[in-house]
Amino acid sequence: MILKTEDLAFHYGKKEIFSNVHFQIESGEIVGLTAPSGFGKTTFVRCLAGFETPTKGKIISNLPKTRGFNPIQLIFQHPERAVDPNWKLGKTLRESWEPSAELKEELGIKEEWLQRYPNELSGGEIQRFSVLRALNPQTKLLIADEITTMLDAITTAQIWHTILKQAKINQMAILVISHETKLLNSICSRIESLDKRNYS
Numbered sequence: 001m002i003l004k005t006e007d008l009a010f011h012y013g014k015k016e017i018f019s020n021v022h023f024q025i026e027s028g029e030i031v032g033l034t035a036p037s038g039f040g041k042t043t044f045v046r047c048l049a050g051f052e053t054p055t056k057g058k059i060i061s062n063l064p065k066t067r068g069f070n071p072i073q074l075i076f077q078h079p080e081r082a083v084d085p086n087w088k089l090g091k092t093l094r095e096s097w098e099p100s101a102e103l104k105e106e107l108g109i110k111e112e113w114l115q116r117y118p119n120e121l122s123g124g125e126i127q128r129f130s131v132l133r134a135l136n137p138q139t140k141l142l143i144a145d146e147i148t149t150m151l152d153a154i155t156t157a158q159i160w161h162t163i164l165k166q167a168k169i170n171q172m173a174i175l176v177i178s179h180e181t182k183l184l185n186s187i188c189s190r191i192e193s194l195d196k197r198n199y200s
């Protein structure tokens with residue numbers, strides 16, 4: 001087990017977003033997470049990555065504590081919100097790691113993009129960049145929150161091909177949030193639901 005939650009709950013004020021969540025993921029495992037819109041999937045993974053503090057329950061991690069780098073990397077649906085608008089992308093990337101030219105090419109990333117600011121790239125181009133940044137070999141759990149929703153089918157396939165290949169090389173686990181059942185069924189070994197109506 002690399003990460004586990006016990007009886008996790010989260011509230012915004014008095015409003016319960018989710019409760020009683022027992023979740024576990026193993027090294028190298030690829031798990032899907034579903035629930036209808038607004039049921040707290042993003043909030044749950046923000047708790048896992050340490051961006052939110054749950055109101056109840058525990059998150060138990062066996063991941064190494066690396067200075068300056070979070071082994072749990074989160075990629076969002078809106079990647080432009082996750083990069084510093086005042087930094088050229090090359091600087092943002094170097095802050096994480098120095099990927100090979102082959103990996104950049106596999107993700108269809110052009111060297112010249114790295115000389116640009118985020119507002120000088122399309123949403124899809126920034127998303128490829130976000131994936132490249134998150135594929136740092138120190139990443140042990142990649143959380144992909146609706147990352148290919150705005151992309152065409154060919155780009156989606158290309159990005160997932162690269163992520164799955166790198167996950168094998170680095171023994172990286174992946175938690176995939178998606179409304180696309182076909183995608184989840186094709187890449188995940190199990191699919192968990194945050195929808196309380198599915199709890200036994």
Ligand SMILES: Nc1ncnc2c1ncn2[C@@H]1O[C@H](COP(=O)(O)OP(=O)(O)OP(=O)(O)O)[C@@H](O)[C@H]1O
Binds near residue numbers: 012039
């Ligand atoms: N800062 C906030 N303050 C109050 N409520 C919030 C805040 N952020 C999110 N919420 C509410 O929490 C609930 C869960 O939101 P969340 O984004 O986690 O759901 P989701 O399952 O990921 O949704 P989607 O599938 O639409 O992306 C929603 O009802 C949302 O309106």
